[in-house]
Amino acid sequence: MLPIAGRAEVRAYLRGLFVAYPGRLAGVLTLHLVAAAAGLAAPPLLGTLVERVAAGTTTWTVDRIALAIAGFVIAQAVLVRYARLAASKLAELVLARLREEFVEGVLAIPLSTVERAGTGDLLSRASRDVAQTSHSVEAALPAIVVGVLQMLLTIGAIxxxxxxxxxxxxxxxxxxxxxxxxYFRRAPGGYLRESAAFAQMADGLAETVEGARTVETLGRQSQRIERTQAQLTGLYAAARYTLSLRTVWFPVTEFAYALPAAVTLVAGGWFVTQGWSTVGQVTAAVLYLVAIIDPLDRILSYFDEMQLGLASFARLVGVRSATAPPVMSGPKPVDDRLVAKDVRYSYVDGRDVLHGIDLAIRPGERLAMVGPSGAGKSTLGRLLAGIHAPRAGSIELGTVPLSELPLDDLRRHVALVTQEHHVFIGTLRENLTLARADATDEQLFTALATVDALDWAMALGLGATDLSLTPAQAQQLALARLVLADPHTLVLDEATSLIDPRAARHLERSLAGALEGRTVVAIAHRLFSAHDADRVAVVEDGRITELGSHDELVEAGGAYAALWRSWHGR
Known part of the structure; x- marks a missing residue:
């Protein structure tokens, strides 16, 4: 799973979120303090009224006291209204900043980290944990802060x-x-286990839904159902544990905060008989203690909500620990030469999928990587693009290891285009300018024309928001972004796999013209791209077994020649 922040990190981050708005925070606290102070006026006034009535008083005196009480109640209601409004505005600012920083953190997580952790964990943080944290910041945290202020002021009044x-x-x-x-010794760990169990269940369900056809084909339905049931059982056990804590803590606290008013009433009566207190003082004290019950009840009720919120918040803050550490500006590449030296890589410790790869890619060269499925082509492509770092060996750009290049600099040099293409919510222009925010309309049209997408793009218009694109159009959109990004080295991992062969052929010719002078590493099963390449690298079992031009490898009569004959049906 992705990391989870510790208590000290959570406290520091939470403090930083609110301290960023000192004026608003001071205003919220001031309004709540004044509102709480206005609410403290009624009990002593009622105590005074009891004493006056007992001693004999006039209707005018009673009316004045009643009007004073009503005035303080109205003032408190108005102050509470504006205090809650100010608190809500502050909470929304804090949440907006939290969400923005969370998204920035998610986008900075290395893809290899996400793949190891599983998408379910990340999705549960982005959905369930964000929602729970939002509820805690908007409801639980203000209720607790206000309740504590009211309690302290009430105790001071007594x-x-x-x-x-x-x-x-x-x-x-x-x-x-x-x-x-x-309770608080046990609750944080219990809620973290509950969140983790939910993430595992979400990951399992997402995996089953995405691979539903494979599950049906292999007849693994019962196994997946059993696995889901086991994950639900784990989630049930985790939720039941936190519920068991609440069933002990709530009754104890309910009894504890109801007891003082009753004891004070009995003891106060005795104090009155001894002459240590007056009836008015006892009345005011008992009313104050009764008034404490409401904020104390809210504090204890929302504290449980806060435990779940803090557990979710720790998971959100923990995403920052998974982000790639910033790379300080260091040596600049002396040229565009991409070199792999004795590269080894493993997804699982002790099981390398790449074995001692040595490869030098010349600037401006078009290199095709071919080979059977599972041979390691895509893995090698990801390493050449700087997505993964080699377990051993190095990949250098102009004598500088890719791992020593800041991410922004790396992406200006090398870019990866895979089979997965995303069309984001927004206009066509916004989808294109993700690659280059300052691009003009003319540059956008040029990029679209380069990838043979201008006709359908013009029909839609750059301001179109209903982007129901075909897979081929989505792929062309991704390639247009690539043209706009303008890196000097491209790694194309089956980048034209979803377009029919004739369209793909045309698209690759258009792309070749637009990318003249750039380095292109094309990973494909369709061998026409290999035929057009300057050199072909044959990858088998995690090794480069053949390297040379198309004609040289066909003449050699090795693995590539066999693939070429098979592709032509010979």
Missing amino acids: ALVAPLLLLPALVAVPALYYGSRW
């Missing part, structure tokens, strides 16, 4: 009105302290 009556309230402290300590 200390001012009747400090002696704080003693009975302490009866709840042991139950709250030990119960919460027991």
Whole structure:
């Protein structure tokens, strides 16, 4: 799985998110403090009213006290409204920044890391964890902060009105302290396990859906169902564990925060008989303790929500740990020569799929890599494009290892185009300018014409948003982005595989004209691209077994000649 941030990293990152908006944060806290202070006026006023009525008073006095209470209640309601509005605006700013930084982090994760972790883990973080974190920031965190402020102010008010009556309230402290300590030692780990179990289930389901035809063809339905059931059982066990924690903690806390008001009422009556407190003081203290129940209940209820939110937040922040470390600017390539020296690579430790590859690609050369499926062509192509780093050996561009080039510099030199092509939500222009943000319309049309896509693109228009493109058109769109990006070395991994042979042939001729003078490494099963190449590399079992021009290899009568004859049906 992808990394999960530790507590210290989570606290530091969360603090940084809110500190980035000091003025707004101060405004939110001030409004909530003033609102909480306005809510503290009613209990002592009611205590005064009880004493006045008991001693005998006038209707005017009662009316004045009632009007004062109503005024404070209205003021509190108005202040709470604006405090919540300000808190919501701050939360949205924080969430927007969090989402943007999360997306930046996701895009910076090396593809090899994502492939090892599985897409389910990344998808669950991008969907479930983002949603849970959003809910916690928008609802749980403000409720907890406000509840704590209200509690502190209320306790301070009791200390001012009747400090002696704080003693009975302490009866709840042991139950709250030990119960919460027991819960919070266990809850974070439980919620992280629950999130991990959900990610595993999502990964398994996505894998089954994507490979549904293969599953049916091989008759593995029952096995996949059993695996999904096992993952659901694991998720159920993880969820049941966190539920068991709540079923212990909630009843303890419910009892603990309801107890002080009752004890204070009994003890207060005795204090009144001893002359240590007045009826008004006891009334105010009991009302304050009753008022504490609501913020304390919200704090404890949302604390459980926050545990899940913090677990999700830790998974989001952990994505930053999976990103490739920034590479400082170092030596610049002296030329465009791409050289692989004794390259070895493995997806699983101890099982190399490439074995001692040596290959020098000349600037401006068109090299075709051919060979049977599973021979290692695509893996070698990814290494030449800097997607993966070799386990041993090196791949250098102009005497500089690819791993020492900053990612932006690397992509200006070398680009990879695979069989997977994406059409993003937005206009055709926005899809094209992903490769070059400052491209003019003329440059966009030139790139489209280069890949033989101008006709259908003109019919749609650059501002078109309904981009229901065929696979071939999507592929042409990806190649147009490539032309706009303008790297000097291209690795084409089956880049024209979904276009019919005649269209592919035409597209490759157009692409060859546009890329004249650039280095092209073409990985393909269709041997017409090999025929047109300057040199052909035959990859078998993770090794380059033949290297030379098309004519040389056909004359040699080796593996390439056999492939050529087979392709022509001879």
